[in-house]
Amino acid sequence: MNDSLAFDQSWYAATAHAAPAHAALASDCQADVAIIGGGATGLSAALHLAQQGASVMLLEAGRIGHGASGRNGGQIIPGLRLGAADLVARFGAEQGGALFHLALSARDLVVDLVARHGIACDLELTGHLTTAVRPSDLDDFAHEADAAAKLGYHGLSVLDAPAAQAAVASPSHGGLLDAGGGHFHTLNHTLGLARAAAVAGAQLHEHSAVTRLERRAGGVVLHTSAGRVTAAQAIVAGDALLGPLNARVHSRIMPVANYIVTTDVLPDGGAGLIPGNQAVSDSRFVVNYFRRTPDGRLMFGGGERYSPRPPADMAAFVRPFLERSFPMLAGVGIAHAWGGLVSITRSRLPDIGRDGPVLWAHGYSGQGAVLSTLGGALLAEAALGDESRFTPFAAVAPSGFPGGALLRGPLHVLGMLWYALRDRTG
Template identity: 55%
Template structure:
């Protein structure tokens, strides 16, 4: 948590515009529950809500503040699907299983919107679409293939390829050659979404504890989660720490890699709708992705670049601003009001790691698509704890390989690979 806590969340746009949220007490002493959830982000909160709706008693342990991990500091982009394209899923698993996976991903999108609506979560929800713009002319080829597979195999008519002129009508930025528009995408204020899920859980009876880092887990007889000042004994556990897992569960950690991203929010822009039409969420097709959207108060929220070393840049605003100006050179005089960073976990396959060890269930490694998918994984983990594991088994079958060298060597080896792909982007 110490690395993430040094990345400026308290100075973020999201923290500055967060809805009121009464802090939850630190765990003191011994507590008992049917389910103990470790991690107060999207995955943990969805798992807690789904579990209590099934009649389980639930305690959530959050090391810091609810939503202040990756869930509350990301770009807020709601991108339907998996990090692997529909065409990739068909090639890897065949049409039948690919359809099952695609349907589950769309369920995640719909569940997310339903949760926001059901619990009246004020999180600036926009569902006008997500646009991927083509950084290279050759990108239009795979975009056309993807739209075809979605329509033909998945019976999904909501994705369209845009030519260069059509893309420029949506995005006033030079250097792009077309785009792929998914009409079911959107964006959200991620911290307020997380806080709204937590409030919904608290209202339903979920017990929340902040500043309660789990320092050890025992899984031989149910799950015992110990903090520095207390212990929770539960029938089941949900491990939902993502990039902040650290050494809490080494058997799980070696399949994910924490990567740092940095974001800025500009001053409110008078010409916001001239930059991005239709209030779309946008990302580009580079391997090291740039992603951006407008906030509810007309600020450009821009994320760009990644760093593969433990230390953040000396000036996060300047680091992200450099990437922003490559996309929007017309913003050279725009003031940066907020800058922050955060850790996200990726996997070797870019598909999430979902599974169990004894009575401890886990889900993480969303590889940049962690806004929508946790609504699904939280529901499926609760299903499995209630005794219905069919859908859990489907997701567990996606298990990514371990990083070469395990947790000890994954970072230097991964850095070499990422630097190579980043160089390809530049060339």
């Protein structure tokens, strides 16, 4: 599904560190845990399992990091798609607070892994700013900052319009600054996780698509075109690219395409656009998001598209949204344009769970840049018998989409039309 989304034309591919190739699975073998998917979820699980002495076999259908973990916006946004206020309203202070703090730990986990394994991924902990597209958003921001503070998190601050416009040279009514946020090179981060997992003893295989997941007494068997992996447990970490391999998991997510560009190198390196070098997104449901790159470009993603099919010209599709956010960049050259699939759930909470020997984590709903690494760690802990951090998410697993996979496409089109109208009318 990602084949038409121009990964090789991405800024990430152009600036990635050299990484070793991993041979395709070519024979039958055994492992304690078999993992489907070579993104941050699968690699984090592989790393944490191997560090605890488990034998791990990871199977990636394409190349390591060529899914969402190697092409997303690289924005470090602490927490979940649902903020502290929504979590407490939905689940109460105790359960909602536990979910909130568990999600916050994803940021610290990524920072720790980057430092511990020497992952060179341009990590910038400069904050994340959400800009207000409606005056009423400021009330919501104040409510969120207050709810987070009551749960013990004091990283949020509300900016008035002058302060927000000083932080980012884009029209807005104000902003919500999260001091815990930032950004990084998501592909280099993923490749770094792969290197660390391999050093720890995990076996990684690229170009090894799993065609069937078979349950047997005492475990599972993963089938590929060239071999099989027999394991006591399997971790399904394919997210939006999983396809119908596991019907339960597949029914809980809706794959949505998203498109990103980087501009030509800007005369001031983008310093005049985002002086503090924060990661930025706006308050629309169909979010626009952007940040500076280390080589002096603006990376910009988002825009409304009512069809799941990719546009013929991704740069031309994204340009009007970029220029609306930054009128001074009208006509700017676009150097890279690419797309990727994001998986969303009905509740906008990740789907993390297990069914006997099969565990999974996916559906990060646009927050997966760091949540995916946490998801893999939670799966590893559960596979090793400790479900204390796994259970809070499993307890709030989202339900499937009405009509299953058959109606998700039409639902996506209707939903995008509705939320685009809501973004315009408030």
